[in-house]
Amino acid sequence: MTRVGKDFYMRDSLTVARELPGKILVRASSEGICSGRIVETEAYMGFKDKAAHSCRGKTPRTEVLFKAGGLAYVYLIYGMYFCLNFSTNSPDKPECVLIRALEPLEGMELMKKRRGTDIVENLCSGPGKLCGALGIGRECNGEDLCGERLFLLDDGFVPDIAASRRVNVDYAGDAAEYEWRFYVRANRFVSCRNIK
Template identity: 40%
Template sequence: MSDLLGRDFFDRPVEEVAPALLGQVLAHRTEEGEVALRLTEVEAYAGALDPASHSYRGRTPRNAVMWGPPGHVYVYFTYGMHFCMNLVCGPEGKASAVLLRAGEVTDGRDLAVARRPRSSPRDLARGPARLCQALGIAREHNGLDACAPGSPVRVLTGEPVDPARICTGPRVGVSAAKDVPWRFWIDGEPSVSAYRLHVPRRRRATGRGSALDGSGESR
């Protein structure tokens, strides 16, 4: 059985933790069964130093988990329909986190397919919303301790990734600090999502005001 990643793994600068998560195994156990995937794409967000981070302007009820301790799960809702999952990094109080963008399902494939019945094998967990759907991650998992042995959400050691295969580039779907190269992925992995520049969403005119609430960005 793979070892559980400890708190010290996450208690480092976010730009170090993010590439180190590639190849590690993320597992979620539910009453339906367990789904596990090998992480192939992530993004780093550095709190008060990073205009693209949810915590850039300070602590709120929504982002409170980001402030630590490290190793906890931060789940947020976006576009009024999708959940995205992050892993909080240290040191505590700095509010940094790694967004989990994509992975290759390695265990529990039948359950993942049942949750995403129209998906191709490549697309089961290709993109942060699909990753959450395949794993069964939702709002109630916000704040879970992924370093606790009894936690339903755990991060386990995977096979090492050749450093030559780790690529880096701009983050996806953000308008602020969009050129910061803190998206990391494993070169050649089919599950890695397509890169898209941020395109501002236009407000749709209605008789009752704006149809958007300003939270449309992916991060």
């Protein structure tokens, strides 16, 4: 079991998104420790990707993406839910990877309490859900992914990974067709299991 270091994030988001499934995300807060194995990701490739927040340049919201990779990019969606992304690559390439689903491991009781359900499949099977389960909000934006509150472990497990179109980016023209979503095949903790 090793900690994932900064170098891992200093590559393009497609490469990172493909290698993330199987890694273990650990979240430590005042309420306790939670962890889960990443089972679903999406790559957002910066300027060359019309679905990416950063494709039209730097704004107050996307500022974190214009720094070296290895930071959390957290934003509010639909006015009610948060999404967790890992920034990747160099400051001139504002790319990131959306974390879409986890297979819950540690801290099951705390995650159930935060989510208000005992159904394990519903704890982290979606971007908004996993932020709820892990207690991730706007205060995590810019958080170092190699710190003590949020980090990644590698236990050597390599799952069987499939690719598909990304979820809910129909507005993005050609970019909507790119198969930049990566998920663990036949895993019951993946969101949108009808999309192949």
